[in-house]
Amino acid sequence: MKYFLLPLGCAANKTDAERIAAVLEQAGFTPATSEQEADLIGVIACSIRKSAIDRVYGRARNWNKRKKQESLVTFVSGCILPQDKKKFLKIFDLVINLTEVSKLPQMLKEYGATVLPILPEKFWDIQPKRDSSLTALVPIQNGCNKFCTYCAVPYTRGREISRPSKDILKEISQLIILGYKQITLLGQNVNSYGLDKPKTELSFAQLLDKIGTMADQASQKIWIYYTSPHPQDMTEEVFLVQARHKSLANYLNFPLQSGNNKILKKMNRRYTLKKYLKMLSQARKIIPDLTVSTDMIVGFCGETKTQFKDSVQALKKANVDMAFIAQYSPRPGAVAEKRFLDDVPLLEKKRRYVLLTEVLKKMAKKKNQTLVNKTVTVFIETASRKKGKVLGRTQGLKSVELSGQPELIGQFKKVKITKADAWRLYGQLVF
DSSP: OOEEEEEEESSSHHHHHHHHHHHHHHTTTTEEESSSGEEEEEEEEETTTTHHHHHHHHHHHHHHHTTTTTEEEEEEEEOOHHHHHHHHHHHHSOOOOGGGGGGGHHHHHHHTTTOOOOOOGGGGGOOOOOOOOOOOEEEOOOOOOOOTTTHHHHHTOOSSSEOHHHHHHHHHHHHHHTTOOOOEOOOOOGGGGGSTTTTTTTOHHHHHHHHHHHTSSSSSOOEEEEEEEGGGGGGHHHHHHHOOOOOOOEEEEEEEEESHHHHHHHHTOOHHHHHHHHHHHHHHHHHOOOEEEEEEESSTTTOHHHHHHHHHHHHHHHOSSSSEEEOOOOOTTTTHHHHHHOOOHHHHHHHHHHHHHHHHHHHHHHHHHTTOOOOEEEEEEEEESSTTTEEHHHHHHHEEEEEOGGTTTOEEEEEEEEESSSSSSEEEEEO
């Protein structure tokens, strides 16, 4: 049987898909080049965002039409709220928890699949089937204890659990030996790593320090990233470690969510704008040439026009390079969905989204234009759709387009930036 996996949502779901793919291939399944030729289709779903769940229902309807004409088995896993799980049980053949993924082949036998026997493994112990030989995602922590009122993560992934550091360091070591160039440490709240195992496990800063030391000693150049941190748990020690190692990228995703303290409190973010800006200033002083991105939500429950203006001003004060802006949508089971009225009209949410995006666009363009005529290191990632062009990213994850052939993919190159707009840099190779 041929399988096709569709991971939706964040990078955590992508790395979950890599482990599911590994289990399926151990059991004798082969990957399909498209969902049309697949006998088995699996969705790694994301109940965190309504848009991602809406996509699941749309695709499932099409697959169920196919089942009337041909043999097809479908399953769903990933971040699933109880309310969504009940609905999925009606439209998918199987709904499976991530903790039970190693049992998936045996479950598929009931649908006529011929499977090879595999040994049951804990989810994190499964060796992932990576879809890249250059970049890798490494989960270090799962779940969240923060209970932000807009968020469903604690109800889909549970409370915070830190993966054993010895297993993380072993996986990083293997990736370095295999020649990987870019590694991202993943977690719903990476800088709470180890807090669930006091006195028996490393702190996030200590783990980062060990990984930095390993990567610094590698024969190839490596950039190490981490995402996502929470300002409440961030410490100066993390910034100091980041500055100490050449392999730890000068990049920080630092979610703000709102620029108004009352809205932050309503979101249960447990920090103020003043504290956030102070930590951001600290990071910039410690880490040279730091590139910063943030996350913002517009139209949260009860957000007034004045409170939204606070977010606009806060984004300007933070002076970030990039922001991931979302319009608030209630998720079943989250505290906000139960306790607060979603009273900002959709059109107003869209207006605020457009306005904040325009503010970001001006800031990003101004920041990017400071790089014109400068030479930066770029990791070449892929060929562009434009003939004779390739795309890469700076250490700060800024997109760069330059002339070049596919042979450059996977290499670090010096590039002189010749032009810049809000979302992309343009340059030429320096020989």
